[in-house]
Amino acid sequence: MxxxxxxxxxxxxxxxxxxxxxxxxxxxxxxxANNIVWVKDGGKALDFLFGRGKFAGRNPTHPPKVVLLxxxxxxxxxxxxxxxxxxxxxxxxxxxxVLISSREEHxxxxxYRRGANGFVSKPVEFNEFSEVVTKLGLYCLFVNKPPAPALxxx
Amino acid sequence: MSPSTVSADLVTAxxxxxxKVGTTRIAALDAGPGRRxxxxxxxxxxxRFRALVxxxxxxxxIADTRGKIIQEIPxxxxxxxxxxxxxxxxxxxxxxxxxxxxxxxxxxxQAVRSTAPFETEYRLKRYDGAYxxxxxxxxxxxxxxxxxxxxxxxxxxISERKQHDEELGKCHDDLARLVAARTANFAAVTxxxxxxxxxxxxxxxxxxxxxxxxxxAIDGFSRILLDEYADKLDGKGRRLLNVVRDSTVTMGRxxxxxxxxxxxxxxxxxxxxxxxxxLVSGVLATELASATTGRELAFNIGTLPESHGDAALLRHVxxxxxxxxxxxxxxxxxxxxxxxxxxxxxxxxxxxxxxGVGFDMRYADKLFGTFQxxxxxxxxxxxxxxxxxxxxxTRHGGRVWAEGKVGEGATFFFALPTKEPT
Numbered sequence: 001m002x003x004x005x006x007x008x009x010x011x012x013x014x015x016x017x018x019x020x021x022x023x024x025x026x027x028x029x030x031x032x033a034n035n036i037v038w039v040k041d042g043g044k045a046l047d048f049l050f051g052r053g054k055f056a057g058r059n060p061t062h063p064p065k066v067v068l069l070x071x072x073x074x075x076x077x078x079x080x081x082x083x084x085x086x087x088x089x090x091x092x093x094x095x096x097x098v099l100i101s102s103r104e105e106h107x108x109x110x111x112y113r114r115g116a117n118g119f120v121s122k123p124v125e126f127n128e129f130s131e132v133v134t135k136l137g138l139y140c141l142f143v144n145k146p147p148a149p150a151l152x153x154x
Numbered sequence: 155m156s157p158s159t160v161s162a163d164l165v166t167a168x169x170x171x172x173x174k175v176g177t178t179r180i181a182a183l184d185a186g187p188g189r190r191x192x193x194x195x196x197x198x199x200x201x202r203f204r205a206l207v208x209x210x211x212x213x214x215x216i217a218d219t220r221g222k223i224i225q226e227i228p229x230x231x232x233x234x235x236x237x238x239x240x241x242x243x244x245x246x247x248x249x250x251x252x253x254x255x256x257x258x259x260x261x262x263x264q265a266v267r268s269t270a271p272f273e274t275e276y277r278l279k280r281y282d283g284a285y286x287x288x289x290x291x292x293x294x295x296x297x298x299x300x301x302x303x304x305x306x307x308x309x310x311x312i313s314e315r316k317q318h319d320e321e322l323g324k325c326h327d328d329l330a331r332l333v334a335a336r337t338a339n340f341a342a343v344t345x346x347x348x349x350x351x352x353x354x355x356x357x358x359x360x361x362x363x364x365x366x367x368x369x370x371a372i373d374g375f376s377r378i379l380l381d382e383y384a385d386k387l388d389g390k391g392r393r394l395l396n397v398v399r400d401s402t403v404t405m406g407r408x409x410x411x412x413x414x415x416x417x418x419x420x421x422x423x424x425x426x427x428x429x430x431x432x433l434v435s436g437v438l439a440t441e442l443a444s445a446t447t448g449r450e451l452a453f454n455i456g457t458l459p460e461s462h463g464d465a466a467l468l469r470h471v472x473x474x475x476x477x478x479x480x481x482x483x484x485x486x487x488x489x490x491x492x493x494x495x496x497x498x499x500x501x502x503x504x505x506x507x508x509x510g511v512g513f514d515m516r517y518a519d520k521l522f523g524t525f526q527x528x529x530x531x532x533x534x535x536x537x538x539x540x541x542x543x544x545x546x547x548t549r550h551g552g553r554v555w556a557e558g559k560v561g562e563g564a565t566f567f568f569a570l571p572t573k574e575p576t
Contacts, residue, residue, distance in 0.1 A: 022374040101370075123374050
């Protein structure tokens with residue numbers, strides 16, 4: 001278990017490689033985050049967050065600073081991930097920003113109902129993302145130095 | 155027929171004494187006073203009674219208080235084939251269908267107990283052995299002391315009427331079944347249609363999502379290419395890349411429009427009173443504000459009666475029509491846009507008239523088709539706007555049309571029913 005899994009700042013959950021690459025690129029460009037972990041489906045996301053399966057041993061009481069969650073995911077959908085995370089005591093308070101590809105009222109309402117903290121539309125643009133992050137009080141995501149470890153794709 | 159009506163009929167018969175009734179001519183009329191006069195009067199009554207019996211199409215019967223026929227029933231023997239003796243004996247009971255005897259007897263006993271008129275139906279055996287449906291009615295003949303002297307009544311063969319009734323009833327049932335079948339069929343078709351619409355909407359939603367994903371990649375990566383590799387490209391290369399970027403913008407708009415179009419035909423429609431003036435001024439002050447700035451454009455807004463419908467959808471209608479008017483007047487230096495309404499037959503006709511580039515009336519029917527464009531690249535657009543307008547107006551029970559002339563302008567009309575659809 002790599003040591004830096006314990007100090008993940010943003011956890012990106014998105015099955016689209018191009019979307020993820022653009023998102024990560026934007027964040028790196030603006031020194032927005034250290035130690036990004038990117039997972040491609042809902043099941044892996046929950047394994048990571050709960051420290052089980054492939055991530056057995058990871059301490060679930062050290063959640064990421066923010067979770068960027070796409071709603072349309074293979075296997076386990078984003079809304080289900082949201083519900084399971086919110087049902088768990090230590091993870092209850094982890095900030096979750098939902099990534100949406102259009103301002104679909106239904107998705108927005110349903111995500112809020114299940115405990116999303118905010119929304120960013122795809123493609124993730126720096127201005128919109130920093131606005132949401134600021135609103136959520138996640139100033140710790142803004143770092144002045146370039147990210148130390150490279151991106152980890154799982 | 156109650157006892158009082160019987161006597162009333164007799165009075166009427168007396169007044170009409172000179173009238174030829176059947177073939178019986180009543181001669182004794184001006185009866186003088188005295189005993190001879192009374193006899194004549196009695197003869198007259200008897201003759202009149204016989205005439206009355208012949209006059210009514212139904213048979214007449216008179217029975218004693220025990221139900222025994224005490225006077226010949228005209229037509230009875232011919233109908234039943236019974237002899238007079240049989241008729242006076244148990245003729246009535248013998249002709250009565252065994253299955254109806256108990257019921258008819260009960261009706262009779264009840265009438266006797268209550269001394270009230272009665273009515274009944276039963277089957278009666280005809281001379282040829284066929285049972286006919288018969289209707290009978292009886293009223294008590296009451297003496298001065300209030301006691302029932304006898305019963306008088308009429309009977310009638312109603313088999314044919316009954317058959318007609320049955321046929322009519324059958325027709326009615328058939329019709330009811332047909333209507334029920336059609337209604338069920340209609341409900342099924344409506345259900346299928348609803349399901350199809352829902353499927354289409356879901357499909358449009360999916361498409362718009364799935365198309366957007368690769369588009370984001372083309373957009374994002376081509377921008378990175380422009381940002382980071384611009385110095386490695388010559389002017390031609392950069393132009394080509396910009397064509398790619400512009401096309402992604404157009405495609406993005408198309409996808410948005412498909413989604414909007416699918417929503418315009420959606421099932422959910424809110425309904426309420428609509429202030430059209432508010433919609434028009436709202437659209438002009440917000441979405442279209444930037445499109446009109448710096449333009450020499452005169453707006454002439456006439457009286458716009460209130461309407462009824464979905465405010466958000468109708469707002470979209472105005473937005474599309476006004477956006478078009480602003481867009482297609484752009485090449486004209488002193489353009490004018492007139493917004494107004496006229497009263498139609500059961501509808502209000504709203505219109506947007508402009509002095510823009512107009513269109514060829516030969517293509518007027520293509521205007522409201524999906525992805526149909528009459529103007530090429532010089533005007534932005536995806537050809538979905540008017541299709542959405544049509545869909546929204548049609549969903550409100552209204553209609554759309556347009557008039558125009560190349561180089562002189564166009565008028566777009568939409569008519570909405572004045573009454574709220576039920």
